[in-house]
Amino acid sequence: MREKLKKSYMPMTESAYYILLSLMKPRHGYGIILYVKEITHERINLGAGTIYGTLTRFEKDSLIETAGEEDRRKLYKLTEDGLWLLGQELERIDELHRNGHIILEDVDYDQDI
Numbered sequence: 001m002r003e004k005l006k007k008s009y010m011p012m013t014e015s016a017y018y019i020l021l022s023l024m025k026p027r028h029g030y031g032i033i034l035y036v037k038e039i040t041h042e043r044i045n046l047g048a049g050t051i052y053g054t055l056t057r058f059e060k061d062s063l064i065e066t067a068g069e070e071d072r073r074k075l076y077k078l079t080e081d082g083l084w085l086l087g088q089e090l091e092r093i094d095e096l097h098r099n100g101h102i103i104l105e106d107v108d109y110d111q112d113i
Helices: 002-009 014-022 029-039 048-060 080-103
Strands: 064-070 073-078
Touching (some): 014 029, 014 048, 029 073, 073 080
């Protein structure tokens, strides 16, 4: 099951990654939008279509589940599979980061290559 999730979701889009990351704590859709905007310093502004489409897909694939309601808004939280997938993606990103720094260690970014 988990390998199927990995094939289906990886590599993740930034939106998917940040939506899962934001659900380390139960949040509703609008709360996710605000949180992602905050932690990315407004670089990523998720639209309602993106957020609710992604949440529907995540819920269908058991990456997230409902965690109650707040002000008549449905709260979502990560499942064990969602946390596992988020960890897999973080390991992939860490590898990209490490390899990039190793290879570009002595490159002066202000000069043309």
